[in-house]
Amino acid sequence: MTDWDIRMQTGLRIKELRAAADLSQDDLAYAIDMSRSYLAEVETGKRNISLQNLERIARGLGITLDEFFDSGYFRRGADA
Structure with missing residues (x-):
């Protein structure tokens, strides 16, 4: 995984959670x-x-960093 991939996955995860909220x-x-x-x-x-800043965003979405990363999202990839 490249730096770009992890930045894209993180950004897409934030966008997904923001939309859900x-x-x-x-x-x-x-x-x-x-x-x-x-x-x-x-x-x-x-x-x-x-x-x-990631923690600030997570708190603003009403979740913890554990919840942000423990979703399986990063294991399955952003487009799964």
Whole structure:
């Protein structure tokens, strides 16, 4: 797996969870005090997100980092 792959999978996972929570990028970014443009770049794999920011996003989605990673999503791949 390349750095790009893990960034893309992470971004797609965030987007999936955000959509399931019925939140727009603006709504989530505002709730966690993060710029919408940064969040958009994370979701598209253009940013290498820090663990601190990933935790902020997870909390904003109402989940823990354990739940973010324990879904099986990263084991099966983003397009499975």
